[in-house]
Amino acid sequence: MNILAINPWIYDFAAYDFWLKPYGFLVMLNYLKSKGIHIDYIDCLDEKTIKATFGRGKYSNVIVEKPDVFKSIPRYFKRYGISLKDFETRLVGKKFDYILITSSMTYWYPGANLAVNILKKKFPSTKIILGGTYATLCNAHAKKTSGCDLVFSNENLEDFFKTLGVDFNYNKLYESLPAYEDFYAKLDYIVLRTSWGCPFDCNYCAIKKLFPGFFRLPEEKIVSFIKKYAEKGIKDFVLYDDAFFYEPDYAKNVLKKIDALQLNIGFHTPNALHLRFLDKELALLLKNTGFTNPHFGLETLDPSLQKLWGDKVNKHDLTEGLKLLRDAGFKNGEFSVYLLLGFPGQNLDDLRKDVEFLNSLGARVSLAEFSPVPGTTLFKEYPKEFDEPLLQNNSIFGFYKPAEAGKSMQDFWEIKNFVRELNKAFHKSPA
Ligand code: SF4
Structure with missing residues (x-):
């Protein structure tokens, strides 16, 4: 065929x-x-x-x-x-x-x-x-x-x-990993998953519709896959996992084996890691195996919203987790935390305080621009017009009404600039 x-x-x-x-x-x-x-x-x-x-x-x-x-x-x-x-x-x-x-x-x-x-x-x-x-x-x-x-x-x-x-x-x-060389003449990086799905259930996320449950790949498969592409000269490995640290022993075992191979590669985590599962050993493994600007999920510091959104991480997990990173050798500005920008009724003053707090802990802030995703609990609260997928685009923010929170669109863009400037300052004065 x-x-x-x-x-x-x-x-x-x-x-x-x-x-x-x-x-x-x-x-x-x-x-x-x-x-x-x-x-x-x-x-x-x-x-x-x-x-x-x-x-x-x-x-x-x-x-x-x-x-x-x-x-x-x-x-x-x-x-x-x-x-x-x-x-x-x-x-x-x-x-x-x-x-x-x-x-x-x-x-x-x-x-x-x-x-x-x-x-x-x-x-x-x-x-x-x-x-x-x-x-x-x-x-x-x-x-x-x-x-x-x-x-x-x-x-x-x-x-x-x-x-x-x-x-x-x-x-x-689901245990398969792609043979990239069969599909690409040239590769700048390798994407992989050690797992499918996510055990959490945030009300703005459609992961359960995309992959119900949680499925892990065997550790050995992951290690030999990474080794194979590292030996082909690939330097950048991108973890697409939604919950790599869930079951931290699995993550530790994989990273210990990678560490022992001394492959001289880097890892990137655009889908975020969970601070709650971070401990001293895991933080050191991240440092030793070349995690570059690891990204962690937080979304907000508002406890009521955290509850509503899945209760993944609280302020205590955050401060403890970021301390472990610094103790492991990550300098200020060498790790990032996601905050959500643009969800319905968001208080931009609170967001600014969250940004300042994260900055004071040495974290770069990554603003994840919220968009209404069909199939999520939160999507049900949106008007019918958002059934048109084009309007679900997070670059237009048609679904964010700053006036409802006594703000203007100008305040909205200012927050983005504010974050950009704070993040840039880490380059100028690395701690
Ligand atoms: S932790 Fe991430 S992937 Fe899992 S449900 Fe929440 S937003 Fe989705």
Whole structure:
């Protein structure tokens, strides 16, 4: 069987390769390959114009017409990724039994739709199947607008494999790690998961819809995967885990084995680590195994919101955890803590106090821009208009009404500048 697999373009006001790889899709393709299926893979985002630190960089992009809902926003709207000509050239002379398209952010769906339009014309009799985050969280919308023959959500994975006529073995699938060299000619970094899902349940997060439960990969598999790519010269490893420290003994065992191998690599944690599980040993292991600017989840210091959002970390966990990091050798400004910006009714004065407090503890602040995510408890409180995925984009903040908290949009942008300046100051005077 021949399959064409596509990671589509991004349509947005801004996009940057902050270690973005369609990880779940690559794992699934790896599994299909192991069943003898031939895969042609096109990652429409595999082209950068500027390379930055740790393998990150700027995507190639072109300005495109804004969708009607964005007409009043005075910013360019762009398509990020390879050119349409390049895309079409890669299809010449090919024939496929199925075409698989993945999707990530719900509001990037025009990229998937563009791929479908092109592919329908080129391969009118080939079935096109859409999966991924957008297909899962906005299933009805995707069925209505994508033009795909089948749109499946993550919970219907078994049906997807049935359609292809391929055995579905849950453990084998989720224990797979991608063979990147089969899909990419060149790699700037490696993304991996030691686990799927998250044991917590924050009311703004859709993880339970995307992966119910919590599944761990065997430690040895992870260690040999990292060793393999380190030996190929990869320096940057990005942990996509949502709860790497949950069951700290697992994290410690993996990191001890990595430490013993002396691989001279770095780790990045854009999805955040849990301070509550940090102890002296784990903090030292982070330092010794090359965790660079490790990111930790906090979201807010308001105890009532912490309760509502999943009660992951309190002020005590925060101060103790950051002290352990400093004791382990991380200097001020060498670790970051996430705070949420832009959730409904947010008090910006309180946010500013949280920022100042974190800064006083030596932490850089990463403002995670809130967006309403379908399938979450909090999403139910939003007006119907946010069913349109384009409006779920966190760069437009259409869902944040500062006036409700006696503030203006100006105050909102000022907080962002304030954080930027505080973070920059760590460079000037590292402690
Ligand atoms: S801890 Fe993170 S991944 Fe887990 S539910 Fe909360 S926000 Fe989602």
